[in-house]
Amino acid sequence: MQLTIDTDVTSRYVRGWALVLTISPTNDSAHLAWSPSGYAESETFEIRLGRAPMSGQAIKELRRTFEEFSGLDDIREASWEYFHTQNCWHWADGPWWGAVADLEAQLWRVIDPQL
Secondary structure (H helix, E strand, O other): OEEEEOHHHHOOOOOOEEEEEEEEHHHOEEEEEEEEOOOOOOOOEEEEOOOOOOOHHHHHHHHHHHHHOOOHHHHHOOOEEEEOOOOEEEEOOOHHHHHHHHHHHHHHHHHHHHO
């Protein structure tokens, strides 16, 4: 899975925005960027990583943690389905939910000491 990181994550952005890691299993990609609060794209998992800019060292550790994460294959297998009982599309149940939660926990262990 390819991870891209916007270069502006090291500087403060617009008030109310947060750093968000957006994981797109259908595109086999992930992107770290500033995002407006409350905004979410369909067919993605989003991990909010706070409102503080990241240092170069934090970015390096985040990239390493992401690339070495053993659950990426589970996330890649995520299934986007229509749920008739709720009249909407969303991720089906599966091991990808646990993998995303584990990734988020690992990323926060990297980021917290850097703040």
